[in-house]
Every structure is written in structure tokens, then in C-alpha cells.
Amino acid sequence: MINKFVLRLFLGSLVLFLSAPLVVVAGVSFNEKKSLSFPPQGFSLDWYAQIFTDDGWRQALFNSVGVAIGASCLSVIVAFPLAWFLWRFHAPWARIVQVLGLAPFILPPVITALGFLSFWTTAGAYGQPWTVVISHGIFFVTLPLVTLTLGFDAVDDSLVEAAATMGADDKTILRTVILPLILPYIISGMAFAFVLSLNEYIVAYMAVGFTVETLPIKIFNSLRYGYTPTMASVTVLFVAVAVIVFGLIARFGDLPRLLGAWRHDEDG
């Protein structure tokens, strides 16, 4: 009895801890006046409308979404042939390329960001809007690489063998057998990269901070001049996008497996 109570208390406190800042931010986003107060005074959705009606915020939204779409596509385009090669061939040196693909995610982000800053300055492209798409595409290549590696591991070898026996070459097998099987892993890897690119600040800031304003950059810049309720409504929008995207991955895919769990009856 006591154990159950302690357990509930522990889980309850964690829910409170993790949701408290989001609840307060959601609350202040409904304030009628431009004041930072909670519980909110009055009720208004103006600050949500502002994201789309105010030129600055709308531009930042478009920038962020554009960068995230470009970067998530690029990260899959880079990760897919790598994951396929690692699955298809036995080549120990290819592990080096794999480690390179995992490194940006393990190292502190400031390092990757500074690397891009020195690179784009040296290349003479500093501040060009497209540089941030490439920077994010490389920075987040780890996510599709991980999901695709899991996807290829899950492909049943006998299907591939059957196709090969019937005379299909690598290209045909890839198109007719592999692609349909790992499509969910491509989509989830892309979705992870998309959400994280939307939220990413430091790499974007060091690459194009003075020429292109993404939403996190705009929020940070506005924070320095005080508070605007639009920051709160953008935050709520971001949380909603993340919940929807991860919820969809969970609905149509196997989220526990994607995150590394396996059931005991599976590996027998």
C-alpha cells in the first residue's frame, strides 16, 4: 500500500516537474494584455494569430519550416546510402564513415556550430541562407542513420534471398523489397530530424544568425529586449508540433523498438 503511494507520488512529481514550465507558458500565452502574468488575465488568442499576421514572426516561421524540411530531406539522402552500404557489404573501414555520421550528435553542439562558422567563413559563403540547410542536414544525419540501421536490421534475410534467387539484382531488390519494408524508418528518421531542426538554435545562429532569423533565433533575440507574449504562443506551437509528430510515429510505428527496447519473447 505504502509502496504504491510512494510510486504514485514519484511519478506525479515527475509529471509536474516536466510539465510545469509548459503549463505556465501556455497560461501566459492566453493573456489578454501584453503582460507576463499567471494565472492569465482575460482570454485571448491574439498572440497565436500574431505568429501569422506579424511580418517578423511569420517570416521566422517560414524560415524555420523551410530549413527543417530541407535539412530533414538532406539528412535522409546522406544517411540512406550509408545505412544501405553498411547492411549490404562487409567492410570494416566503412565503420569510420558510420562513426562520422554519429559524431555530430554526441559531441557538444557548440563544437559543430563553431566548425560550421569557421567553414562557411573560409568558404566565403558566411550568412548565405542555404548554408544553414546543409549545416542542419549534416548535424542531424545521426537520427535517420540510427533509425535506418534499425530498419535494415529488421529486414528478413529470406525475403532478400528469395528475390535474389528469382533473378532480381541489387537495384530491383532495393526498389521492390527493401524500400517498402524500411519506409516507416525513413519517415521516422526524417520526422525526428525535422522536429529537432525546428528547435535548433546554436548551429543556425553561428551559420546565419545575422542574416536569417529562425524562430528560436527570433525568440532569443526578443528575450534580450524583454518579453512578448508571442514567444509563449510559439513555444506552445512547438510543443504541439513535437507531440503530434512523435504521437504519429508511435501510432504508425514501434516507438519502444525505435528507442532501443526489445521484447524478451523476440530474441528467445
Added chain:
Amino acid sequence: MKLKPQKYADYATIAFPAGMLTVFFVIPFGIMIAVSFFQRVQGAFYEPAFVFENYARFLTGFFGGILGFSIGLAALVAVVSVVLAFPFTYILTRMSRQAQVVWLVFLLSVLSLSEVLIGFGWSTLLSRTAGITNLLVSLGIMDKPMSLSPSFGAVMTGMVYQTFPYTVLVLYPALSRLDPSLVEAARTLGSGPVRSFANVVVPALRNSIVSTLIMVFVFALGCYLLPQLLGKPSHWTLSVLITDQAIYQSNMPFAAAMAVFLVLVSLSLVAISLLYGKKEHAA
């Protein structure tokens, strides 16, 4: 089934990702290392040179203080996160699949939040006008609302908030693969759930715990905005200082030297943590 690559055409597929990662990850890295030996030019950017001046600044008390604080803070954050996340992840892996999925979606959503948004959220929650102290006032615990940020406590709270979901996701595979018969055996032999957790689960995953501590430590070292948004200048960490030197002081060579140092520290720690993780698989 797996063959060695035979023809040149076989290498074609890996050539593109290898090329992209070399041009846009390895080369930037190399340039950064080169810049760390360059000479800073006042009023301009920097000029090519080969000086150790930027590294020599590591020996100053200013840098030493920031390094010490960064390491202490990251270590504290890592310990708090693992202490909270380990029992939680254990409970999580014992929940129904559906409950697990709901928690995982929630944790991923928090984890994907920009540091800018986390900093903004906590500074609102700790503010005088919209903060938690208002709740305490209405409950009669406090006299009047006050601001709790910037402070060391605010930095700690924000960073644990950021690292907690990460810690859970690092621990999740190991704990979900833990053989349930271990705990069942302990329970059959008469030990309660708390004792079997402390005496069976924790020792069985000793190596995972150590490697998770290191991974979270590296993750916390990388935190670049929260100390700035929730703390005072005395709470700045190495990552904040690197950004500040690169962008606002335009001292790229010094920023690059500190980044190279941070890479070396992180890489050696990650290597140690991988070794620890391996041990457990071998056992």
C-alpha cells in the same frame, strides 16, 4: 550473405555520404583546429599564423575558474539526473506498452525543445509576476511573490529539466532488456520490491549506470544557453564562453582553442563510457 565490396560500382553508394561528411564535418573540424593556432587581429577577424597564444590562455585563473565551474555543474547535473531517471526508467519499462508509449512521446517532446524555449519557460515559471511564488503566496506560505532567477538553483533546475529525458532514453534500452527472471528470483526469495531493486537491479546494471553518467555529463557540458538565460555571469560555462568569444568578442582563435579542448575532453569521456558499456555485454 554479406559480401565484401567487389566492383568499383559497389563503392559508389558510400562515396556520397562519405564525401558529404568529409566536406561538411571533417573539413570544418580541421579548419577549426587550424584557426585555434591563428593570430587574432584587433578590429578585424584573424590572420593565419602558428601561435600557441590561444592555448596559453588556458593557464589563466579566469579560464581555470570557468572550467572548474563547468565540470562541477555538469557532474552535479549528471548525478541528479541519473538518480532521478534510473528508478523512473525501471518503473517505465515495467509499465504496459501503451503507458510506455505515452511517456516516451512526452519525454521526446520535452527533449526536442530548444534550449531557448526551456530557458524561457523556466524563467517565466521562476519570475515574480507569473511564477511559482505567486502560488505559494495564495497558499499563505509566502508573504509576497519574488523572482527566483537568475540564480544557481535556476540554472541547475533548467539543466536537469533538459537532461532528464535524455538520461531516461539512454538508460531505456539497457533496462528494457534486463532479464525479468532476475527480479522474480529475488522476489521469490522474499525480498521486497525496493530491496530487490537496490540489491539486484542496480548492481546488475552497474556499468550502464557509469556509462550513462558519463554520457549525461558530456550532454550537460554542451548546454550553451541555460546558464546565460537562468544564471548570472558567474554561472557561465565553457560552452557559453565559446559562443561569447566567437560571436560577441569576435575572438575566433580563442573560441576555437577552447572548442578543441572541449572536443578532446568529450571524446575521451565518450570512449571511456563505450568501454564500460561493452563490458556489460561481454559479461
